Amino acid sequence: MRGTQNLQRRSLLQGAGDSVEAAGERFRQAAQEGTLHDLDRSEFTVPGISASDAVRWAYENGMVSTRDGRAVYDRIMAAPPDETCPLCGHGSVRTLDHFLPKRMFPALCVDPLNLVPACADCNHAKGDGLPSTAGTTPLHPYLDRIDHDPWLGAKVTVSSPIWLDFFVSPPVTWEQVLIDRTRYHFALFGLARLFAVQANRTVSSIRKQLTELLNAGGKDMVRTYLSAEADTRLAHRLNGWEAVTYRTLARDDAFCSGAFTAA
Structure with missing residues (x-):
């Protein structure tokens, strides 16, 4: 708001402060209770300001385009370790995604908890869809x-x-609702395909090394190598696609026995 030169606009934004803060609390409570799908969009408007103006004034102009706002924006963008997209665990962060769409929930357009760093693919895949159930x-x-x-x-x-x-x-x-949400998330962001493509590239990149290990010490040497690689990666990220790839390959007898030689 400090970057807003229009006095009427500044007054409207300042006057909406309590309402916006209350909307943020409703969002947090619903997220904790697993009831985001039940939120009433009418409770997330900004008093006296249209949704498009609220987004433009507070987010596009206030957060993205001002020095102080941009500093907050950049801190949120830099939060994920190694700039890895937290939605897919693979892509590089390139944008901020609004977990609840900003034009449908304008009161949350600059709420830090509603701003999720994401890769471009995940941002596109999520779009402006709203959950219909838990x-x-x-x-x-x-x-x-x-x-x-x-x-x-x-x-x-x-x-x-x-x-x-x-x-x-x-x-x-796990409770069933968490299982359902994880499977929905997995499908929404196309993680099965994404991880499979990366795993296939990994196999191609180590095929020569695996062949040499197989020739030198048989399948046990191949398995030992794959298991060691898996342990290193699992310690870093338990559910990373790369860690799970090495673990799965190490446990597969046919693969360790030379199935990887298939072109």
């Missing part, structure tokens, strides 16, 4: 922390070339 609510990377449990699974499909099929393999301790 089970069709994407995972929020800062509220739904699930990576302390192993949930990403894969299996080897012996073909030419070798292909890995990735899927959600939830722990038995």
Whole structure:
């Protein structure tokens, strides 16, 4: 608001402060309770300001285009480790996604918890869709922390070339709604295909090394190498596609015995 020279506009924005703060609290409470799909959009307007003006004044002009606002924007963008998109765990952060669409929930357009750094592909895949049920609510990377449990699974499909099929393999301790949300998130962002393509590239890049290991010490030497690579990556990220790729390959007897030689 300090960058707003229009006095009437500044007055409207300042007058909406309490309403915007209350909207943020409703958002947080609903996220904690798993009821984001039940939110009433009429409770997330900005008093006296249209949705398009609220977004333009507060987000596009206030956050993106002013020095102080841009500093906040840049801090949010820089939050993910190694600039890795927290929605897919693979792409590079290139944009800020509004978890709840800013034009439908203008009161949340600059709420830090509603701003999620994302790669361009994930931002496009998510679009402006709204959850219709608890089970069709994407995972929020800062509220739904699930990576302390192993949930990403894969299996080897012996073909030419070798292909890995990735899927959600939830722990038995998870509630059904979390399973549904994880599977929905997985499908929404196309993670099965994304991870499979990357896994296939990994296999291609290490095929020569695996062949040399197989010739030198048989399948046990291949398995030892793959297991060591898996352990290193699993320690860094339990559900990373690369870690799960190496673990899956190490557990597959046909692969360790030379199935990777198929072109």
